[in-house]
Amino acid sequence: MLKPARTFRGGYRFKNFNGQARPVIVENQIPALVTIPLKQGFGTELKSLVKKGDTVFAGQTIARDDSVVSSPIHSSVNGVVEDVKRMNYFKRQTAMVIIRTTNTSKEIPRLEGCSVEWARLSNEKIEELIYLSGVSSLDREGIPTRFKSSIIPTEEVKHLIVHGIGSEPYNISLDLLLKDKNLLNFLEGVKILKRIMPNSKVHLSLNAKKKSIIEQVTKLTSQLEWLDIYPLEPKYPQGYDEMLVPTILNQNFPYGYSAANIGVVILNIQAVLGVYEAVCEGKPFIERIIAICGLSIKDNIHIKVRVGTSLKDILAERIKTESPARVILNSLLTGFQLNDINLPIDRTFSHIIAIPEKREREFLSFMRPGKTRDSYTRAFLAEMLPWVKRAPDTNKHGEERPCISCGFCERACPVKIIPHLLAKYVQRSLIDETIMNYGIFNCIECGLCSYVCPSKISLMNIIKDGQSKLTMQGCDSTQCILPYFNLKGIEEYRGVTKL
Amino acid sequence: MRFIKSTLDKVKIIAGNNKYLKTFNPVINAMDEFFFGTDKVTTLPHIVDNMDIKRLMSLVIIALLPVTIASIYFWGLRVLLVIMVSYAFGGLIEVCFAVFRKKEIHEGFLVTGLIFPLILPPGVPLWVVAVGVMFGVIFGKEVFGGTGRNIFNPAIVGRVFLTIAFPNIMTMNWQMPFNKGLGGFIHFQNIVDAVTRATPLVMLKNQGVITPYMDLLFGQSAGCIGETFRVGIIAGGLFLIVMRIVDWRLPLAYLATVVIFPYFSNHLIHTQFALGGFQLLSGGLLLGAFFMATDPVTSPFTKPGRWIAGFLLGFLTVLIRGLSGYVEGVMFSILLINAFTPLIDTMLLKIRYKKK
Numbered sequence: 061m062l063k064p065a066r067t068f069r070g071g072y073r074f075k076n077f078n079g080q081a082r083p084v085i086v087e088n089q090i091p092a093l094v095t096i097p098l099k100q101g102f103g104t105e106l107k108s109l110v111k112k113g114d115t116v117f118a119g120q121t122i123a124r125d126d127s128v129v130s131s132p133i134h135s136s137v138n139g140v141v142e143d144v145k146r147m148n149y150f151k152r153q154t155a156m157v158i159i160r161t162t163n164t165s166k167e168i169p170r171l172e173g174c175s176v177e178w179a180r181l182s183n184e185k186i187e188e189l190i191y192l193s194g195v196s197s198l199d200r201e202g203i204p205t206r207f208k209s210s211i212i213p214t215e216e217v218k219h220l221i222v223h224g225i226g227s228e229p230y231n232i233s234l235d236l237l238l239k240d241k242n243l244l245n246f247l248e249g250v251k252i253l254k255r256i257m258p259n260s261k262v263h264l265s266l267n268a269k270k271k272s273i274i275e276q277v278t279k280l281t282s283q284l285e286w287l288d289i290y291p292l293e294p295k296y297p298q299g300y301d302e303m304l305v306p307t308i309l310n311q312n313f314p315y316g317y318s319a320a321n322i323g324v325v326i327l328n329i330q331a332v333l334g335v336y337e338a339v340c341e342g343k344p345f346i347e348r349i350i351a352i353c354g355l356s357i358k359d360n361i362h363i364k365v366r367v368g369t370s371l372k373d374i375l376a377e378r379i380k381t382e383s384p385a386r387v388i389l390n391s392l393l394t395g396f397q398l399n400d401i402n403l404p405i406d407r408t409f410s411h412i413i414a415i416p417e418k419r420e421r422e423f424l425s426f427m428r429p430g431k432t433r434d435s436y437t438r439a440f441l442a443e444m445l446p447w448v449k450r451a452p453d454t455n456k457h458g459e460e461r462p463c464i465s466c467g468f469c470e471r472a473c474p475v476k477i478i479p480h481l482l483a484k485y486v487q488r489s490l491i492d493e494t495i496m497n498y499g500i501f502n503c504i505e506c507g508l509c510s511y512v513c514p515s516k517i518s519l520m521n522i523i524k525d526g527q528s529k530l531t532m533q534g535c536d537s538t539q540c541i542l543p544y545f546n547l548k549g550i551e552e553y554r555g556v557t558k559l
Numbered sequence: 560m561r562f563i564k565s566t567l568d569k570v571k572i573i574a575g576n577n578k579y580l581k582t583f584n585p586v587i588n589a590m591d592e593f594f595f596g597t598d599k600v601t602t603l604p605h606i607v608d609n610m611d612i613k614r615l616m617s618l619v620i621i622a623l624l625p626v627t628i629a630s631i632y633f634w635g636l637r638v639l640l641v642i643m644v645s646y647a648f649g650g651l652i653e654v655c656f657a658v659f660r661k662k663e664i665h666e667g668f669l670v671t672g673l674i675f676p677l678i679l680p681p682g683v684p685l686w687v688v689a690v691g692v693m694f695g696v697i698f699g700k701e702v703f704g705g706t707g708r709n710i711f712n713p714a715i716v717g718r719v720f721l722t723i724a725f726p727n728i729m730t731m732n733w734q735m736p737f738n739k740g741l742g743g744f745i746h747f748q749n750i751v752d753a754v755t756r757a758t759p760l761v762m763l764k765n766q767g768v769i770t771p772y773m774d775l776l777f778g779q780s781a782g783c784i785g786e787t788f789r790v791g792i793i794a795g796g797l798f799l800i801v802m803r804i805v806d807w808r809l810p811l812a813y814l815a816t817v818v819i820f821p822y823f824s825n826h827l828i829h830t831q832f833a834l835g836g837f838q839l840l841s842g843g844l845l846l847g848a849f850f851m852a853t854d855p856v857t858s859p860f861t862k863p864g865r866w867i868a869g870f871l872l873g874f875l876t877v878l879i880r881g882l883s884g885y886v887e888g889v890m891f892s893i894l895l896i897n898a899f900t901p902l903i904d905t906m907l908l909k910i911r912y913k914k915k
Contacts, residue, residue, distance in 0.1 A: 229606070386605060393604040417600060423560045425596030426613035433609035437803045439618055440609060456599040458611025459592055461665060462707030466615075466855045467806065480860070481908075497912050507604035514610045521603065 062278045062289045065268045068307045070474040071295040072436055072508055074229040078449035079415070081351035083236035085362045090164045094137050094368030095147075095404035098123050098155040101197035102210065103130035108157055114141045118366075119168045119344040121192070122157055129552050131197035131209045136346040136366040138163040149403065150396060156404070159368070174342030178252055186339055187214070187256055193338030194345040198331040198407060200301055201320035204257065211320050211549035217257040218323040219309060222250060222332055223265045227298040229392045229452065230353035230413050234270055236362055237329050237349070243273075246329060247280055249336035254286060257325070263308050265290040296393070297506040301326045303474055314545045315475070315502045316537040321547040330410065348409055352378060355451055356385035356414035365405065372401045374412065384417040386454050393507035418453035425457065436468055436512040461515040469509035469519055475502045479509035479519040486526035493535060500526055501537035563594055585657040589664040615804060616666040622798045623673055623850065625791035630784045633736035634681040635743040638784055644685050646672040649692040656701045665706040667856075671696065674850060675714040677785025678843055678890070679721070682732030682748075687725060691717040711897045712857050718890055733758055733781040758782050759841045760886040763833055775840040786843040796849025805853045808862060812869025813848045813876075814839060820877050832881040844876065847889040857897045861907045868903060872896050 099105040106123035110116060116135040124132040139161040146153045171192055173185055181189075187205035190196050196209035204210035204217060224234050238246055254262055264281075266274050268291035281287050290308055292298055298307070304326055305313045313319070319326050330349060337343040346367050353360055357378055365374060371387070379385060387398040390411050398412070405412075422428070430440030432451040442450050469479040477499040485495045500523060509519040531537070541547075567590060574580040574587055593613070601607050631638045649672045657664045675692050695717020700709040722729045737743045758781045759770040774780050778788040786792070799805040818835035825832055838844065852858060852872055859868050872892050879888025 386600075388605050392606050395605065397605070415605070419598045419600060421595040421598045423595060424593075426611060426617060430609060434606075435608050435610045437608075437610050437615075439614060439802045439804065452606045454600045454605055456597050456601055456607060457609045458613060459597055459599075459663070461612045462705070464612070464667070464707050464855050465860045466804075467860050470860065478860070498908070499912070510607065511604050512608050512610075514608065514612055514615050516607065516611065518602065 061282075061285070061287070062274070062291075065291040065293065066307050067293040067295060068298070068303055068474060070472055070476065070508075071227075071297065071303075072472050072512065073227075073293070073295045074434065076442075076446065076448070076450050077229045077434070078432070078451050079353050079355040079357065079360050079413075080230060081233060081353050081360045081362050081411075083233040083239070083362070085236060085349065085364055088363045088365040088369065088374065090137055090161060090166065090366060091369045091373045092161050093142070093370070094135075094139075094159050094161070094366060095370060096122065096133060096136065096157045096159065096368040097149050097404065097406050098133055098157065100133060100194075100367070100406040101131070101408050102200065102202035103197050104128045105154060106130055106133060108144045108155060110135075110141050110144070110157065112141055112143055115139075115162075116141060116159060117169060119171075119346060126207055129202075129208050129211060131194050131202065131207075132192055134194060134344045134346050134367075135159055136368045137161045138165060168343060168346065170342030171338065171344060172342070174339060176340045178248070178339045179255075181339070183256055186252060189339045189342070190252075190256070190335055193334065193343065194407065195331060195334035195338050198334065198345075199327050201318050201325055203253070203327065203331070203335070204320075204325065210325070211318070211552035212323065214257050215259055216323050216548060217260045217325050219263060219325070220253055220257055220260045221263045221265060221304050221308060221319075221324060221326045222253075222329065223292075223299060223304055223326065224329040225265060225267050225292050225294050225299045227294045227296040228411075229296075230351065230411055232330075232349070232351040232410055233362065234267060234273060234329070237333065238273055242333060243276060243280070245336045245340075246332055247277070248340065249332035249334075250287065251284075252335055252339050253327075253332065260286075260325070262287045263290060264288065265292045265304065265308060267294045268292055269294060296508065297474055297504070299328075300474075300504060300506060302504045312544070314541045314547060315504065316541060317545075317547060317550070318553055321549060321553060322545060323548060328410075345407060348405065348407060350374075350405070350409055351411045352414075353411055354385075354388075354414040355453075356380045356383070356416055367406055368404045370402050370404050371398060371412070374405070375401065375414070379414055384419075385414045386417045388413045388415070392452065393511060394505060416453045418455040422455075436472060437514075456516055458514070458516050460517060463515055463517060466514060468512040468514065472508045472512045474506060474508065475499070475504055477502050479503075479523060480517075482526060483517060483519050483522040486522050486529070491526060491529050491533060495526060496530060496535050496540065499540075500530065501540050503527070560594075567591055567594070582658050583654075585662065585664050586654055589657075592663075612666050616669050618802060618804055619670045619799065619850070620673055622795035623670075623677070623785070625795055626677065626785045626788050626846075627673065629778055629788035629791050630677065630681075632741075632743045633738075633778050633787060634734065634784055635737070635746045635748040637748045638676070638681070638743070640685065641676045641679065641683065641688050641784065642673065644688045645676045645692045648689040649675070649696050652693050652696040652701065656705065660705070662705070667700075667706040668696070671700075671713045674785075675717055677846065678714065678718050678783050680729060680732040681734050681784050684728065687721060687728055691721040693717075694720045707856055709856055710901070711894060712851050712854050715851060715890055715894050715897070719894055722890070735781060736778055736787065738779055758886070759837075760880065763837070763841075764886050769833075769837055770841070772836065772840055775837075780841075783843060783846075786846045789840055789845050792845040792849060796845070799849070799853075805849070806862075806865055808865040809853050809858055809869040809872075810848045812866045813852055813872045814844070816870050816873025817844060817876055820873060821881070824877075830881065832877055838877060838880065842880070842887045843889045847893055848872075852893050852896070857900060859900050859903045859907070861904055861911070864900075864903045864907050867907075868896050868900065871899070 121132045139159045143158045191205045191207040196203040202210035301319045388395040433440045434450040695713040699713030699716030703709045762768040821832035875892035876888040
């Protein structure tokens with residue numbers, strides 16, 4: 061059923077960024093060498109089942125452990141294992157399996173027992189297919205199955221939220237993901253998920269600006285009384301779990317924990333498509349659609365790429381070399397900076413963004429009309445020219461100044477805390493229960509306060525700093541959460557995140 | 560651009576080698592940053608807003624431009640001299656403190672230096688301007704630790720000091736504005752008509768005369784340099800609100816209270832306050848409400864706090880205007896509410912974050 065449009069207080073809508081990926085998809089060629097991390101997405105790190113010299117085929121399970129929270133990991137090419145070693149991957153040592161391709165055939169063997177008529181399969185079989193394909197490790201909580209792929213069992217899921225909002229400055233194209241037959245596949249995927257999580261209510265939240273998609277989905281799902289469709293305003297950070305739960309379910313979020321702890325599973329569209337492909341087509345999740353965005357890219361498109369491909373293979377031909385660029389994973393506001401171009405991509409990648417690293421100084425920068433400049437205030441020409449695309453870069457656009465309490469950070473904050481106030485407390489080392497009472501642990505690190513600050517204060521970093529100092533003093537975020545929520549699977553969640 | 564760059568580079572080298580000139584590094588750096596912006600890059604988030612304090616302050620100055628230009632037309636080219644004196648002496652203090660503290664110079668002064676002359680009478684002697692702006696910047700801002708830490712609006716502090724220290728100068732120098740031809744653009748000062756005229760508020764208090772609203776709106780009345788061209792003030796204030804630089808709550812609450820409160824009290828307790836419409840368009844109310852009460856540093860940062868501050872400001876302004884010996888109440892009420900700002904914020908935070 062189509063529900064009225066909803067939104068939340070605060071937040072900021074990033075409009076019209078130049079370098080958005082066009083809804084075109086190009087299949088990347090199969091790389092000569094893949095490096096497959098043994099921790100991808102939600103789950104603990106696994107031990108390799110293969111060793112140096114083994115021959116593997118694309119889709120072969122190379123790591124699996126049913127005793128811990130995890131999902132299997134596959135080889136993404138046909139080849140020979142060259143090495144199994146630990147490498148630095150996103151600030152932690154992770155075991156990697158390095159495979160040299162011997163056969164570049166695009167064939168992927170199907171998983172056993174898959175069927176387009178999935179309704180005839182037993183629940184157990186469906187869950188097994190989802191688990192074996194590796195799709196169950198996607199997003200922040202994973203998809204619960206009876207194989208310990210998430211932290212709660214399937215019966216305990218009360219709500220399933222599927223979102224395709226695109227609230228970031230750069231987003232994967234919804235039109236592309238749900239093109240033609242994919243839309244039907246997607247809805248089948250939703251139905252499969254409903255089948256394995258029988259006690260859940262399904263909430264489908266879509267970008268309110270994509271009217272035609274919403275219309276189509278509404279028409280196709282009019283028979284399903286367990287499914288609601290919510291058009292949501294694409295305001296950053298609406299795509300965060302912490303914002304989806306309050307906007308859609310009118311429920312408080314246990315900040316610092318996962319939505320699964322309150323019985324909510326949140327998935328994005330690619331994960332649901334992956335579920336369909338696993339159950340109906342038997343495809344292991346070894347390919348990923350990635351949007352290549354940003355102004356330092358020659359041609360902004362989407363690519364379909366095998367897991368384990370190194371960034372070098374993807375970017376070498378595509379990045380502009382005239383000026384230095386910064387390569388960022390997934391989000392311009394919170395994403396990792398990808399300095400090492402030899403790193404492989406894994407299942408969790410959805411965007412690779414390259415924007416100009418702008419160190420040059422600009423003559424009378426603050427007096428420019430700003431035809432392509434984005435701002436929370438309306439003080440640039442770009443606000444009056446909706447047809448002009450905005451060009452982001454990494455310059456700070458101004459010197460750091462003392463806080464003037466302009467209140468932009470408070471107005472933009474989606475979780476109703478007062479960043480400048482907290483920052484003042486932290487900077488003066490007044491770290492005690494007061495700031496915990498002011499909600500310092502509610503911060504979801506969306507980075508919007510640092511973005512809007514005209515005094516260029518790194519509010520998010522100061523707040524993070526304050527959190528860790530406060531934790532060292534013995535005030536724990538659990539104090540603000542545990543008494544008010546009935547959380548499930550906390551121990552399992554700890555087990556996954558602390559590793 | 561190249562010329563400025565090479566000059567600055569040369570100055571930097573000279574200053575770097577000279578022990579005494581080194582102390583002026585903040586000034587040189589400020590110039591450098593002013594012209595060439597920054598070369599720093601972000602960490603996380605990877606992009607930041609294009610708005611910075613320089614642009615923010617320039618926008619306030621742009622919003623004040625119509626008023627400033629109109630004031631030159633009304634009171635003659637001497638206004639320019641007054642503004643220059645204000646900038647020169649205020650800037651001097653700012654530089655002294657920056658050098659003394661070894662910190663960079665902040666842009667906030669650019670606004671103070673322009674607002675201050677706008678709230679002085681047109682015939683004010685230049686030395687009084689200098690004394691006032693220096694007092695305002697020192698005791699209104701620098702003693703508290705500089706930009707962002709001040710409790711009072713520096714321009715208001717300077718103005719209140721002058722009102723109390725030199726009551727004659729500050730209340731006797733009213734003139735009638737030019738209103739023909741090119742007016743003040745070709746005259747230095749209105750000498751022909753330099754008879755002391757009363758401001759609309761004084762005329763009301765002493766003779767019960769109400770100046771026509773049209774005259775008030777378009778600047779055909781006596782008053783401070785920048786407070787009489789009220790159409791320009793309203794336009795500038797709305798510009799800032801539309802640009803999202805100023806929050807609309809405080810000015811709205813302030814102005815609405817000033818309009819409504821006299822009406823109610825006249826009905827309920829039979830005290831004779833001037834009518835709301837006249838209160839709204841006389842004195843420094845509009846300039847104060849849009850440009851001074853909304854100074855983010857000295858006004859409450861909580862949203863309900865802004866409503867409360869606006870209401871209290873309106874209440875106090877009407878009371879001081881109607882019941883005290885002073886004819887104008889905007890300046891005193893802003894000063895008083897500035898002092899209340901931390902209290903309002905603390906109380907509201909206590910309510911908002913009540914322990915569960």
